[in-house]
Amino acid sequence: MITGSLLRRRSRMFVALLAVAVGATILSGLVTIYYDIPRQMGKEFRAYGANLIFVPSQNGSTISRIAVENASALIHGNMLGITPYRYESGKINEQPFMAAGTDMEGVKKTSPYWFVTGEWPTDDKSVLIGQKVADLIRLSTGSVFTFSGTDSAGTTFNRDYTVSGIVQTGGSEEEFIFMSIDELDNAMGTSNEIDVVECSVSAGEAELQNSADQINESVDGITARIVRRVAESEGTVLTKLQALVYLVTVVVLLLTMICVATTMMAVVIERRREIGLKKALGASNKSIIADFLGEGIFLGGCGGLLGSALGFAFAQAVSMNVFGRSISIQPLLIPITFVVSVAVTGIACMIPVKNAADVDPAIVLRGE
Amino acid sequence: MNLLEIKDISKIYGSVAALQNVSLSVEQGEWLAIMGPSGSGKSTMMNIIGCMDKPTGGSVFLDGVDISKESAKNLTIMRRDKIGLIFQQFHLINYLTALENVMVAQYYHSLPDEKEALAALERVGLKDRAKHLPSQLSGGEQQRVCIARALINYPMLILADEPTGNLDETNEKIVLDILTQLHKEGSTIIVVTHDPEVADEAQRTVVLEHGRVARIVKGNNVKGADI
Secondary structure, eight states, rough: HOOOOOOOTHHHHEEEHHHHHHHHHHHHHHHHHHHHHHHHHHHHHHGGOOEEEEEEOOSSSSHHHHHHHHHTTTTSSSSEEEEEEEEEEEEEETEEEEEEOOOOHHHHHOTTTOOOOOOOOSTTTTEEHHHHHHHHHHHOOTEEEEEEEEEESSOOOEEEEEEEEEEEEESGGEEEEEEEHHHHHHHOOOOOOOOOEEEEOOOOHHHHHHHHHHHHHOTEEEEEEEEEHHHHHHHHHHHHHHHHHHHHHHHHHHHHHHHHHHHHHHHHHHHHHHHHHHTTOOOOOOHHHHHHHHHHHHHHHHHHOOOOOOHHHHHHHHHHTTTSOOOOOOOOTTHHHHHHHHHHHHHHTHHHHHHHHHHHHHHTTTOO | OOOEEEEEEEEEEEEEEEEEEEEEEEEEEEHHEEEOEEEEESSHHHHHHHHOOOOOOEEETTEEEEESSSOOOHHHHHHHHHHEETTTOOOOOSSHHHHHHHHHHHHHHOOOOOOHHHHHHTTOGGGGGGOGGGGGGOOHHHHHHHHHHHHOOSSSSEEESSSSOOOOOHHHHHHHHHHHHHHHHEEEEEEESSSSHHHHHHEEEEEEEEEEEEEEEEEEEETOOOO
């Protein structure tokens, strides 16, 4: 009887269900985005460079590779890239320059903003040079030059390198010559020495600080520092963005509530005679309340389940359009959306249900 | 034994007296008609007897219970357990079938029983229309569903408000035949009507005027009486 009555009123039920489902879809979608924003925006922010660096602790001049491995194991969050740098001075055509030994694959991950004209080095004899270096000694891609210096034993060396690419960053990187860290070690006769390590981690500021504190406590020879400029601006933007999504979610919830309340009020007005009849037949106020609240909660539940599925699709579409990446599903959101939809519908039904309970059968059933 | 005992009731709406010092008693198994022009207090009387309203003065005893003093909750229980209502406009729920409309009364009384509801429809000659919606039934058929609904919980008192008011002559006769049959089976019936032919079927007719009992006509003499 109940199923039949719901099916025969399907157009009205569909409107009410649609109101709840649309609200639940936006709610579920926005909450999915709300929780995925740090991950999505974190990836966007990583384009601005490293947010955590390791430098030698006060009593050491360099960092060992084993210390770097130990420290990176303590980092919370998703490590997107880690790049060691070793700096030595040398000369080209008797002009002093700084050479930086690094891991080119790491640089691509920690400094995706580098603009390289030409190619990235593929062997130890190929190097990247900064734009200022290229301008100063008039080198271009494919040029061969000799880099000379004094190794750790005090012996002078001269090594020939080919310029595979020229780096433009707008920063101090344009004054360096970048080669593989192993090649620089060979030239200098050193090994296992790193001056600074840049890490790009997808994590919040608090998480980064926690990692840094843990590294500083547990790993000898390393001081981990957050790159405040990046981490703080990232934190500020994230907080503002999350607050905006939160606000929109609350507004959507309120609008859904108003929409459901209006629909249910229309249902009550439309069914005043039916309510009066039921009361005349002996329905108590409790039964009338249970009928309408039950209907509202049923709609809330169905709308909530529908909204959870559609909400993920909505969040996915938003994420693909805004961030260009897929969003990760939050399974916990399904029961949360269901419960919130039921609660919102239940609250929205309060006034209409009160009106239904107040119907006076003697008035609405009055004969003409 | 009196099933209904009305003692000196009044109903005042602001400065308007809908009923004034009305006294009346209805025996178990009696068929009473209430007649009167518009504004005479028929509907108010019907609402008070039907436990949907309370008088501002006087007492109404239904099956020994003074319903003029009962709470709204208890009046609902009285209505559910003791009264079967038949309306001029039928008041069927339009999205429920004839059978389901009868079962609604069971639902609020005890438990829906499809077999019993079908039997009630069979009693009013509508078993084959059980699965039809009200919109698929004629006015007479809708009124018969309304009667089946009123009977389903075996009420002590059947209260009919203009039961033939919206029906043609053929359907009026069918409905009156059903009421006559119910009366023969021992049901107590109170019919509010404008129609002297309907009132003629009753054992007694109470004529209300300006909220007072103007006269009581016994037997089927209403058509001849000047009402």
